[in-house]
Amino acid sequence: MIHIKRLQEDGADIIALIGEIDASSSIELDLAIAKSVGEGFIKILVDCSALEYISSAGLGVFMSYIEEFNDRNIRMVLFGMSDKVANTFDILGLNELLKIGKDKVQAKKIVNEL
């Protein structure tokens, strides 16, 4: 079960993920990111501080946006991951492909510098 909250700060859209993302709930993540893009945001921050678990279904959603975001100059930064969640990204080397900040302050800095 995943609960997703959105809020806007300094022109960035912050998508907060609360709970667990697996094959049954990854569609929610996809819809939230698509909505943000559809509303015209070019700075998207994904708050993972309350994300307890993510499987490949969720990772695949992030991956599926990489090319589109590069082409359209949309910047996405993830932040606040627990060690366990960060490890899932590390196993696949996704920490090299996605922008990941330690906390919101660092994520904002990264998104503004990109």
Added chain:
Amino acid sequence: MNYKFKVGCNIENLKNVRDFIRGALKNHAISELEISEIVLALDEMCSNLIIHAHNCNPDDLFELNIRIEKEKPLVFELIDDGTVFDINEFNTPGIDSIIHQKRKGGLGIRLVKSIMDKVEYQKHEGRNICRLVKTVQFK
């Protein structure tokens, strides 16, 4: 010690599967990080089985067995009677091609292969057994 769980092929049940695995492993002085990796790998295997071998039919059941013996590799068995999808025969796509083709599959198999030591398949009395083996550090 053996643990057994039987569940219908509905992706809504994945959460219960993860809770069962976590619960079983927590009794055995295995590190949190190793538990989380094993839970992830088995979630991936169960998702594949539910979606691809059983088309999410909740009336189809599969069984998950866990065998834990001190100082021995952990053994996990997924037993069902659907179509076998042998991940060893699946050529794991490169990360670049996954990004380029926007494919959402392939990542899970990559995770399973990175986490587990061995994945093997066998038929027993008409049923499929997928056995996954993982050596862990007992604390």
